[in-house]
Amino acid sequence: MRVLAEGTSEYLAVDPDGYRAYVRDHKQRALVPKLMSEHEAVARFVADGEYLVYDCNYFQRGPSSLIREVIRQGKRDLWLCGKFTYVDIGLLVGGGCVSRVDCGFFWPGATIDNAVREGRVRVFEYSNIVMTLRLQAGAMGLPFLPVRSFGGTDGFAHSGAKLVEDPYTGKPITIVPALNPDVALIHVQQADRYGNARVFGTGIAHQESALASKKVILSAEEIVETEEIRRDPGRTSIPYYAVDAVVHAPFGAWPGNCAGYYGSDTPAVIETFAAIAADRVAPYIEKYVTPFADDRAMLRQVVGDERLAKLRAAETISEGYRA
Amino acid sequence: MSIDLGLKPGVGTAATSFNEREMQICTVARMVENGKTYWVAGGGGPMYAVLLAIKLYAPGAQYITEDGVIAPEPMLPFEPVMTMVSSRAGYRALAWGTMNSAGNHAQLGLMDYGILNTLQVDRYGNINSTAIGAYGERARRFGGPGGADSIAALCWRTVLMTDQEKRKFVERVDFISSPGFLDGSAGARERAGLPPDTGPWRVVTPWAMYDYTGDRLLRLIARAPWVTVEQILAACEFPPVVADDVGVLSGPTEEELQILRAELDPRGQNTAERSAWVVYDGETYTRAEG
Numbered sequence: 001m002r003v004l005a006e007g008t009s010e011y012l013a014v015d016p017d018g019y020r021a022y023v024r025d026h027k028q029r030a031l032v033p034k035l036m037s038e039h040e041a042v043a044r045f046v047a048d049g050e051y052l053v054y055d056c057n058y059f060q061r062g063p064s065s066l067i068r069e070v071i072r073q074g075k076r077d078l079w080l081c082g083k084f085t086y087v088d089i090g091l092l093v094g095g096g097c098v099s100r101v102d103c104g105f106f107w108p109g110a111t112i113d114n115a116v117r118e119g120r121v122r123v124f125e126y127s128n129i130v131m132t133l134r135l136q137a138g139a140m141g142l143p144f145l146p147v148r149s150f151g152g153t154d155g156f157a158h159s160g161a162k163l164v165e166d167p168y169t170g171k172p173i174t175i176v177p178a179l180n181p182d183v184a185l186i187h188v189q190q191a192d193r194y195g196n197a198r199v200f201g202t203g204i205a206h207q208e209s210a211l212a213s214k215k216v217i218l219s220a221e222e223i224v225e226t227e228e229i230r231r232d233p234g235r236t237s238i239p240y241y242a243v244d245a246v247v248h249a250p251f252g253a254w255p256g257n258c259a260g261y262y263g264s265d266t267p268a269v270i271e272t273f274a275a276i277a278a279d280r281v282a283p284y285i286e287k288y289v290t291p292f293a294d295d296r297a298m299l300r301q302v303v304g305d306e307r308l309a310k311l312r313a314a315e316t317i318s319e320g321y322r323a
Numbered sequence: 324m325s326i327d328l329g330l331k332p333g334v335g336t337a338a339t340s341f342n343e344r345e346m347q348i349c350t351v352a353r354m355v356e357n358g359k360t361y362w363v364a365g366g367g368g369p370m371y372a373v374l375l376a377i378k379l380y381a382p383g384a385q386y387i388t389e390d391g392v393i394a395p396e397p398m399l400p401f402e403p404v405m406t407m408v409s410s411r412a413g414y415r416a417l418a419w420g421t422m423n424s425a426g427n428h429a430q431l432g433l434m435d436y437g438i439l440n441t442l443q444v445d446r447y448g449n450i451n452s453t454a455i456g457a458y459g460e461r462a463r464r465f466g467g468p469g470g471a472d473s474i475a476a477l478c479w480r481t482v483l484m485t486d487q488e489k490r491k492f493v494e495r496v497d498f499i500s501s502p503g504f505l506d507g508s509a510g511a512r513e514r515a516g517l518p519p520d521t522g523p524w525r526v527v528t529p530w531a532m533y534d535y536t537g538d539r540l541l542r543l544i545a546r547a548p549w550v551t552v553e554q555i556l557a558a559c560e561f562p563p564v565v566a567d568d569v570g571v572l573s574g575p576t577e578e579e580l581q582i583l584r585a586e587l588d589p590r591g592q593n594t595a596e597r598s599a600w601v602v603y604d605g606e607t608y609t610r611a612e613g
Contacts, residue, residue, distance in 0.1 A: 060408035084389070084422065084469070086404060103453075105469030113464045123464070125453060127472035127501075128389060129426035136423055148430045149476035152515030154499045155453065155468060163516055172516040202390040202408050202419045257402070259410040264402050317398065317410040320419070 002165040004172055009124040011102075011160025011177050012051050012079065014143050019180045022214055027241055033193045034246045035223065038294060041245035042069045045215040046078075050182035053081035053135065053213060055206045058088045059256035059269055061199075063185035063219050065249045065295035070185075071095035072289050081181060082106045083131035084204045087272045093121055094281025095289075102179075104128035110279035125155035130176055132205040137178035138212030144175045184213035187253050188237070189260060189321065191220035195243025196229045196236050200321040201259035203237075210242040219249035221261050251299050251308055260321020263314035265307070326544045328532065328570050330354060331380045335578030337603055343529030343610075344368070344598040345583060346547060347484060349575040351438065351527050352376040354482065357383035359435040362425070362474050365389060366406035368484045369438035371587050374399070378582050387434065388412070389470035391420025400589050422470075429477035432518070437478030439471050441485040443496050446541045446561050448483060448503025448523030450475060451496035458498050468500040475501035476517050480524035487528035487558045494561040504539040529598065531555045532572065536564055545570035549601055549608035574603055 036044075046052065052070075056062040067088060070078075075097045082089050083104035090111045092098045098115075101123045106112065115121040126134070130150050137145040150156050151163055151174040159176075166173040186206050191197040197218055199206050210216050218238070223246070229236060252258075255268035275284040292298040299308065330353040348371050355361065355376030363369040363386050373386045374397070385394040390407040396415035406412050413419060420428075428434065442465060443451040450471060454462035475481050485491055503523045505511040513519050526533040532545040542564040546555055548571050556562060575583075584591075600611045 056408050059404055082467070084407075103467040105467045108464050108466045116464050117461070125467065125500075127468040128470045129422055129473040132422040133426065148516065148518050149426075149473045149502075151476075151517055152499070152502045152505045152512060153468075153472060154458065155472065156515075158458070172514055174516045201410065202392050202413055202421065204390060204408065204422045207421070208423065257405055257409045259408070259413070264405055264409070266402050269403055315410060317414055319414075321410065 001167055003162050004165060005163040007156055007159035007161045009158050009160055011124065012179060014177045015180070016141050016143050016178065019138070020141060026214070029241050031194045031240060034195050034243060035193045036245055036247065038066055038069045038219065038247045038249065041217045041247050042066065042073055045217055045244055046070055046075055046183050048076040051079040051081070052183050052185065053181040053209045054088060054185040055209045056187070056204050057085040057256070058091065058272065059086055059264060061187055061201070061203070061253050061258050062088065062256055063187040063252065064254060064256060065252040066185040066217060066219050066247070067091065068289045068295055068298070070097060071285055081131055081179065083128045087276050090276030091272070091281060091284070094276070094279070095285055100124070102126055102131060104131040107273065107276055109276040111276050111281050114279055124160070125158040127155060130161070131179070132208060134176050134179035135205050135208040135212045137176070138180040139208040143178050145178070146173045146175050150174050150176070179212060181209070181213040183215040183217065184209040185217050186210060186238070187219045187249070187258070189220070189258065190222045190224045191218050191246050192224055192226045192229050193246060194226065194240040195238070195246050196226065196240045197238040197243070198235050199237040207237060210238045216243045217245045217247065218243055219247040219252040221250055221252065221258060223248050249295065252295070254299060254303065260318055261315060262308070262311040265303070265311055326566055326568070326570060328545055333573050333576040333579065334379050335576035338575045338577045338580050339603050340600065341575050341580055342598045342600050344593065345575050345580060346601070347527055347529040348372045348375065348583060349579045350532065350572055351482060351484060352579065353380060354525065355381045355384045357381045359384055360433060361386040362429060362434040362437045362478055363388060364439050364471060364474065366401070366404065367440050367593050369440055370406060371583060371593060372438060374587055375579060375582055379579065387425060387428070389422055389425050391422060391424040392416045393418040393420065399586050403592060426473050429473060432479070434478040435480065437474035437481045439474055439481060439483050439501070441483050443491050443493060444483055444485045444526065445493050445496045445503070446563065447505065447507040447539060448481070448526065448535070448541070449496050449499045449505065450483065450501040450503065451498045452500045453498040455497055462497070471501040475503065477521065479521055481522065483523055483526045485526065485528055487530040487555065489558055489560045492528070492559050507539050530558070533563060540564050542566055543569055545572050547572050548574060549610045574601070574608060
């Protein structure tokens with residue numbers, strides 16, 4: 001294929017054969033129980049310097065408790081997949097965990113502005129759907145995918161994309177590099193102990209992220225019996241063999257909305273936005289993360305059972321979210 | 324000979340007091356057509372405009388969001404930022420998908436219109452949502468295109484909502500996050516791999532409506548009744564083409580405002596943001612400066 005133009009930014013090395021070999025050697029095909037604490041999951045499966053994808057975000061069925069655990073354990077030098085994200089990037093940057101970001105969308109503010117200006121964090125430019133397509137390519141075992149958007153933008157020039165001559169039509173087409181992250185954090189409504197998981201409602205790229213990533217940590221509102229999974233296999237969104245760890249995390253998406261389970265905690269949502277905007281992430285972390293052994297202790301002591309019960313009661317819609 | 328703006332007449336009686344943001348949303352709502360699909364950016368003006376239209380003007384219009392929701396009947400109002408991947412936003416949809424399903428459907432040509440809010444837009448409809456200033460460590464960083472890049476690239480027609488201010492309505496954006504007509508030359512989008520026959524179609528500000536000439540030049544086609552063409556041109560960094568007969572937009576109606584304020588945005592998250600007030604005494608619209 002003739003390359004007509006190409007972006008100049010660094011991107012995670014594309015290696016589908018290497019990923020296949022990793023899958024062969026590390027993904028468990030046996031049904032093995034994977035239930036563990038969030039501490040153990042993050043300690044075992046998230047390492048400094050790795051590429052991390054989380055699905056959805058801190059406010060919308062995201063792995064918020066796992067993100068807090070990554071900050072709690074002081075992970076460093078992470079490269080983040082910043083698609084469809086509000087405050088997650090800002091929290092992790094403010095927590096000192098990040099050195100690189102692939103940008104689809106994140107909520108800007110002083111925390112990120114300062115980090116970029118001081119050279120602590122580098123940002124590479126994509127868009128939300130370009131990032132989910134990169135994950136799709138990674139989840140298909142391919143080196144790249146063509147996409148009909150992104151060409152002609154300045155983001156393209158600051159990315160790993162290329163414009164090539166399509167060998168079939170002869171027309172120009174943009175191709176984007178496959179993404180196989182080191183680790184994925186995904187919050188789901190239900191999972192069994194082996195990692196068979198059900199996502200209810202819409203999503204961003206939970207299936208693509210799970211299949212494309214070397215290591216996958218699920219947090220789940222409910223742990224269900226495998227018999228329940230077998231009763232309705234069409235609802236299994238993520239199969240067990242993609243998954244490395246399952247964390248039982250009721251209210252794991254707090255302060256966000258977990259569709260069918262609880263509404264968003266609006267004052268806490270606004271508080272998080274404000275922390276990013278004013279570069280006040282450190283006090284936020286001191287309030288919600290560092291004093292606690294785990295997220296459950298934080299939820300009990302800072303948020304409180306009464307408030308959590310109200311959030312649960314506020315979620316009046318159940319259509320589509322219960323088996 | 325005046326240009327047909329393609330706007331539905333406002334339902335109800337002319338409102339006597341409103342802000343310019345509300346004017347902008349009502350103008351876009353009156354553009355919405357039955358039987359068409361709208362890929363709307365999550366939240367803010369674009370989503371309110373389509374929801375208002377479905378209630379008053381085009382009950383058969385359908386909208387899609389970036390998380391793959393197709394044609395919802397959402398439970399209003401939305402909590403702050405809960406316009407996607409939330410139970411209320413996806414309520415009574417015809418289908419739930421994912422970001423890639425939404426993107427694929429747009430890539431197939433299923434999205435008639437995209438509606439976008441923009442931070443900074445230029446004369447060719449290119450949108451900047453990445454950085455103000457020379458790109459790099461010195462620039463002021465913004466959040467990136469999100470889904471706007473795909474909306475702008477893949478919908479058949481794109482409607483851009485932006486403020487009528489010199490620093491936001493510029494000759495050339497600092498960074499093209501989402502594509503308009505790129506450098507404005509014929510075939511520029513196709514040469515960049517974008518699908519043919521797509522691109523910016525209308526630009527709507529609180530003061531004005533623009534379309535594009537056959538050679539992709541921004542053209543002023545209508546103004547709000549309380550501003551002159553000269554005032555609008557003074558709030559552009561570059562001189563747009565001016566239609567021979569610039570139309571006059573109608574102000575919002577009380578019925579539109581009732582829906583907008585009481586049902587869609589009761590917290591005033593979007594419509595109450597900093598924007599000038601306008602009063603109407605039955606004959607004249609007067610803009611309250613400052």
